[in-house]
Structure formats: C-alpha cells, structure tokens
Amino acid sequence: MVTQQQYMEQILAKYNLKEADIVPLKKKRAVIEDYVRSRYGSKMATFYYSGSYAKGTAINLKYDLDLCIYFKHNAFSSLSEMYNEVYKVLNEKYPVYKQKVAIGLKYGDDNIDVVPARKIDERTDDANLFVTSTNGQIKTNIPKHKEYISQAKCRPTIKLMKIWKFRHSLHFKSFALELLTIKALENCNSDDLGEQILHVLRFIRDNVQNVKLVDPANSNNIVSDLVDQNDKVNMKNNADASLRKEQWNDIIW
Incomplete structure (x- = not known):
C-alpha cells in the first residue's frame, strides 16, 4: 500500500519541471539579454532570472521565465524614464505590453516578463521598480527572495x-x-x-x-x-x- 509520503513523491515526480523543458526558454532569454546588453552596455549591472523558476518552485503545469534587468543606480534620471526607455527598446524587436512593474514580451509562442530595476546603490542588491499603475516605486531584492525560499x-x-x-x-x-x-x-x-x-x-x-x-x-x-x-x-x-x-x-x- 502506498503511504501518503510516497503518494506526494509520485505527484512531485509527475509534475517535475525538467531542465529539458526550460531549455527553449533559456535560449530565448539569452537572445533577449544579448539584445538589451547591446543597447545599454555599461548602464547595466546584471541580469537575473526571477519568478518561480529562479526560486526552484516551478512545476510543469505552469511555468515561465521572468527576467529582471538590474541597471546601475545612476543609469537613468528617473524610474519612469528607465521603464519607458526599456519598453521602447524592446518594442523595436518584439511585441510588448505594459504591466504593473513588468514589460510583457511576446517571443514566438512564449510570453516572457521583463522587469526593469534600478539599483539603490552599488553596495546592495536592493533595487527599485517603477509601478505603472501609480507612477510610484517599490523596492525589491531578487537574491534575497531566492535566499528566503532556500532557507525555508x-x-x-x-x-x-x-x-x-x-x-x-x-x-x-x-x-x-x-x-x-x-x-x-x-x-x-x-x-x-x-x-x-x-x-x-x-x-x-x-x-x-x-x-x-x-x-x-x-x-x-x-x-x-x-x-x-x-x-x-x-x-x-x-x-x-x-x-x-x-x-x-x-x-x-
């Protein structure tokens, strides 16, 4: 007789997101990153995976490949300028649409969220996002989110x-x-x-x-x-x- 622990392990195996599942999205991510780097160069600090895949909590029923672009703290005069500039640049190559803090991007059959972020300073991974619905801002920290899930x-x-x-x-x-x-x-x-x-x-x-x-x-x-x-x-x-x-x-x- 299968125990409840064994049953849960079977369910996890059934919906396990395999690396092969994500390879096509990773290739698209690399293309987007190369394109953004070619346009912004020294203004960029780093490129992060974000969302469930980055945190190791994705399942194969529904998964995506969210990307977060960390710009240096002095890259733009304002967060709205950063968001709208990245939107414009991405729109030169892909169909895009604005979301609360992300820019939705259509790449073939896949929808990829790109989140522009500006570092608060160069000593921390804290960064501010532009909130389109309020013209305000919200602080985030992608590495801290990953660490929190990992430590739990x-x-x-x-x-x-x-x-x-x-x-x-x-x-x-x-x-x-x-x-x-x-x-x-x-x-x-x-x-x-x-x-x-x-x-x-x-x-x-x-x-x-x-x-x-x-x-x-x-x-x-x-x-x-x-x-x-x-x-x-x-x-x-x-x-x-x-x-x-x-x-x-x-x-x-």
Whole structure:
C-alpha cells in the first residue's frame, strides 16, 4: 500500500519541471539579454532570472521565465524614464505590453516578463521598480527572495500547493502562495509531506482571509494586500472542501 509520503513523491515526480523543458526558454532569454546588453552596455549591472523558476518552485503545469534587468543606480534620471526607455527598446524587436512593474514580451509562442530595476546603490542588491499603475516605486531584492525560499527548506510542499491550486482552478498569486505555505509550516513538526499539506490546508481554511504576508525583501510591501478578497475566499472554501475528502486522489492528483 502506498503511504501518503510516497503518494506526494509520485505527484512531485509527475509534475517535475525538467531542465529539458526550460531549455527553449533559456535560449530565448539569452537572445533577449544579448539584445538589451547591446543597447545599454555599461548602464547595466546584471541580469537575473526571477519568478518561480529562479526560486526552484516551478512545476510543469505552469511555468515561465521572468527576467529582471538590474541597471546601475545612476543609469537613468528617473524610474519612469528607465521603464519607458526599456519598453521602447524592446518594442523595436518584439511585441510588448505594459504591466504593473513588468514589460510583457511576446517571443514566438512564449510570453516572457521583463522587469526593469534600478539599483539603490552599488553596495546592495536592493533595487527599485517603477509601478505603472501609480507612477510610484517599490523596492525589491531578487537574491534575497531566492535566499528566503532556500532557507525555508519547503520547496516540495510549495510545489505541491501550486499543483493543488492548479488542479482546483484557483487564482492566487504565486509569490503569495509561497509566503503563505512558508508561514503555515512555521508551526508544523512533521517531515511527512502529506501531513505538511494537511497542515497548510488547515492554515488556509482558518487564516487566509486575515493573514499578513510580508515581502522578505521589503517590509513595506504587504503581499497579502495584493491578493483579491474573492481569491482568498475561494482558497478558504477549497481548502475546507479538500480537508473533508477521504482519499488523497480527491485532494491532489
């Protein structure tokens, strides 16, 4: 008889994102990076993968290759100039569209988000993003996000919760779900993946509508405030329904 730990391991294997899956996107990333470097040269500090792939929490049901361009702190006179200049340059080669902080780019059949960021200074990885909806700014730190996920040591459970979310057709921001899972597991004493999933589901049922999720790279960015209230209610109701199921294949499959 398969144990719940073994069942979870089978689910993880089923939806494991293999390196071969990501190779085509990596090649496109290299083309975009070369193009941007050719246009900005010494203004650039570095190029980061961001998003779930960079943090090691991606699954093959849904994944993307977000890119973050770190410009030097004196590269542009303003964040709006940076964002609009990068938008213009990318639009010379690709179909693009503006998002909250990213520039959506259509490359063949793939959609790639490119996020321009300007370093606060050259001694830190803190950087500011331009927020198109408010003409404001928000601080981020890509390496710190990666480090936070790594130190939490719960990537398998995060992946399982993303699979659960996808299978139940729920809309909930990926970063928020990562933070929610980590917070839920703070008081979990079991290494069994099945027990961890049940623990997270109970936490969602009881707390998702009111829990405060803070960006580890920016204490002023309350990630939970960016999640629609209806999405929180749907998460709560689906978590409650899942906890009432008797078979694992009715909860996550």
